[in-house]
Amino acid sequence: MKTFSQLKKNLKQDFTGLKTIRVALLGDTATQFLVQALRATGYEAGYDLQIWEADFNQIERQVFDPSSELFEFNPELVILFQSSHKLLAKYNKSKPEHYQMLADNRLEEINSIVSAINGQLNAKIIYYNYSEINDSVFGNYANKLELSFPFQLYKLNYELVRLATQVHNFYICDLSSIQNQLGKSVSFQTSVYINTEMVLSIDVLPFVAKQTVDIIAAMNGQSKKCVILDLDNTVWGGVIGDDGLENIQIGSLGIGKAFTEFQYWIKKLKNRGIILAVCSKNTESVAKEPFEKHPDMVLRLDDIAVFMANWENKADNIRQIQSILNIGFDSMVFLDDNPFERNIVRENIPGITVPELPADPADYLEYLYTLNLFETISYSNEDTERTKLYQVEAQRSVLQQKFTNEDEFLESLNMLSLVEPFNKFNTPRVAQLSQRSNQFNLRTIRYTESDIALISNSDNFYTFAFTLEDKFGDNGLICVIVLKAKDKETAFIETWLMSCRVLKRGMEQFTLNTIANFAEEKGFKQLEGEYIPTAKNEMVKAHYANLGFENSGDKWILNLSNFKNNKCYINKK
Amino acid sequence: MERNEILKQVNAIFVDILDNESLVLTDSTTANDVEDWDSLTHIHLVVAIEKGFAIRFSSQEIQSWNNIGELVDCIASKK
Numbered sequence: 219m220k221t222f223s224q225l226k227k228n229l230k231q232d233f234t235g236l237k238t239i240r241v242a243l244l245g246d247t248a249t250q251f252l253v254q255a256l257r258a259t260g261y262e263a264g265y266d267l268q269i270w271e272a273d274f275n276q277i278e279r280q281v282f283d284p285s286s287e288l289f290e291f292n293p294e295l296v297i298l299f300q301s302s303h304k305l306l307a308k309y310n311k312s313k314p315e316h317y318q319m320l321a322d323n324r325l326e327e328i329n330s331i332v333s334a335i336n337g338q339l340n341a342k343i344i345y346y347n348y349s350e351i352n353d354s355v356f357g358n359y360a361n362k363l364e365l366s367f368p369f370q371l372y373k374l375n376y377e378l379v380r381l382a383t384q385v386h387n388f389y390i391c392d393l394s395s396i397q398n399q400l401g402k403s404v405s406f407q408t409s410v411y412i413n414t415e416m417v418l419s420i421d422v423l424p425f426v427a428k429q430t431v432d433i434i435a436a437m438n439g440q441s442k443k444c445v446i447l448d449l450d451n452t453v454w455g456g457v458i459g460d461d462g463l464e465n466i467q468i469g470s471l472g473i474g475k476a477f478t479e480f481q482y483w484i485k486k487l488k489n490r491g492i493i494l495a496v497c498s499k500n501t502e503s504v505a506k507e508p509f510e511k512h513p514d515m516v517l518r519l520d521d522i523a524v525f526m527a528n529w530e531n532k533a534d535n536i537r538q539i540q541s542i543l544n545i546g547f548d549s550m551v552f553l554d555d556n557p558f559e560r561n562i563v564r565e566n567i568p569g570i571t572v573p574e575l576p577a578d579p580a581d582y583l584e585y586l587y588t589l590n591l592f593e594t595i596s597y598s599n600e601d602t603e604r605t606k607l608y609q610v611e612a613q614r615s616v617l618q619q620k621f622t623n624e625d626e627f628l629e630s631l632n633m634l635s636l637v638e639p640f641n642k643f644n645t646p647r648v649a650q651l652s653q654r655s656n657q658f659n660l661r662t663i664r665y666t667e668s669d670i671a672l673i674s675n676s677d678n679f680y681t682f683a684f685t686l687e688d689k690f691g692d693n694g695l696i697c698v699i700v701l702k703a704k705d706k707e708t709a710f711i712e713t714w715l716m717s718c719r720v721l722k723r724g725m726e727q728f729t730l731n732t733i734a735n736f737a738e739e740k741g742f743k744q745l746e747g748e749y750i751p752t753a754k755n756e757m758v759k760a761h762y763a764n765l766g767f768e769n770s771g772d773k774w775i776l777n778l779s780n781f782k783n784n785k786c787y788i789n790k791k
Numbered sequence: 792m793e794r795n796e797i798l799k800q801v802n803a804i805f806v807d808i809l810d811n812e813s814l815v816l817t818d819s820t821t822a823n824d825v826e827d828w829d830s831l832t833h834i835h836l837v838v839a840i841e842k843g844f845a846i847r848f849s850s851q852e853i854q855s856w857n858n859i860g861e862l863v864d865c866i867a868s869k870k
Contacts, residue, residue: 223807223835223839226810227810250831251831376835383823407836407838408850409838409848409853410834410838411846412850413830413853413854414830414834416829416834419838420834420835420838488852
């Protein structure tokens, strides 16, 4: 982690070309350094954060005045920082009989701040929760006493978590957890507080900024999707090829415990929807043996989407894993105990994240916790099925090799697609797909669940969510279309995005047939499409040309009167 | 620790934090003489000096120095 002084040097860098995000920061203590740390950290993540900082202690004035500078600035993101110190000051000043109302009162205040913001802006909100202060007035008995300050602070943090589950655009940045990780003596420095009214120490600033920017990056579709694991001395202790099945270290004894706990962590990531792959220098059958036979292994073969054990160069193996999974290198994390292998991968695979695992395996987990690699802003049940989907994909590619004729292969898959408008069941997945899809995404518009609710209720928009299943299994919801009535004649394709795991199945043709037929029935004369290039969506540059649209300025037009359904092997469910 | 040594080290910290290679401090230098040395940067400099010398200033000391010479004296009294 860079120090604040090192970070500050970024502020002199050239920010042109970076994605700009308009951010408003409102705090009840001095936030000038936090602004600098955020902007400098944003630079490292590829963002030009244009931060408007409210004057000191102006949260209410800014959010309750409809003509305030905040609303004039019209940010995409509002960061709210109400500090524990100011909360304590409020507690100190209140009458003893009001002590136990502190959390409820503050929560009510936060609720009205959030409503005021949501009434005027279509912005996301990040709220720093409260780092713990124990004022030691009641000792440990504070935990049994509702009117104590610690009780009220814990209650408030808990209520904030509940609020976040209810308000779609309200996200918590867990300042309390950062302080727990680093210790209060690092996170808070009295001399800084006394002299500047800043409650974050110079040393904690980079950590707070990093976690905030992590959330911003996740909001913008940057997230880790896959962990690639080395085996010997990473997943278990020892070398399976030399030591043998009985002698590798895993289980509840000694250093084995560290590897077991590491495996449980990896397993939780898999259950969350992170894809696991193995990349190990081993003979395949030997490397698989512990997964099949060792009683203490937590990870099993069916947890692993792609298993690469051979004696080839790891960078080449990771490229192959990438070609099977079809996700960007920047969404991959490679974990290997060996610094040499780490360097080879780091040097040859641009964008991949390669943590510098500590030398002692006992330290792996604590170190990985601090990196916050797996930030996300959504979670759906479908995430938990992802490994299976990719394993099935591997089976499909084996079948495909048997067919010389692609049509025969596609026909043999018996593909079915369910087409529905957005509804409350598919909304979380639609939102998630819009946030995660970078490659097959024509205009890269990100939708939150609340955006989707707005679109669904509008007469101007027509929405489509497509699933795809075949004889090997169900891919779930994989394609999203949003049509907007531009005028009586023209339906504009505001969004066309698709998961890359269903490429080359004729899904594009099926989708076009569906929306073209729909638009014609609604009386439109033409479909209009647009391609907005990003760093990642080169693959769909010729999408509309390939589907028979005609170029017209920066748009693509399909005349519906001449439209004939494209051949495809997908049937409506 | 020699007073001169301390001044040299303080100078290096100022150069780093203020990102100003040509900065030369003397005992009589004040905040008014140095570009960007405002009250906020002051606290950043103080924390960096605390770290660099492995010392801790009291909250009052931080606001008490009139020039670099007094800062150096204060550091010297703690080493």
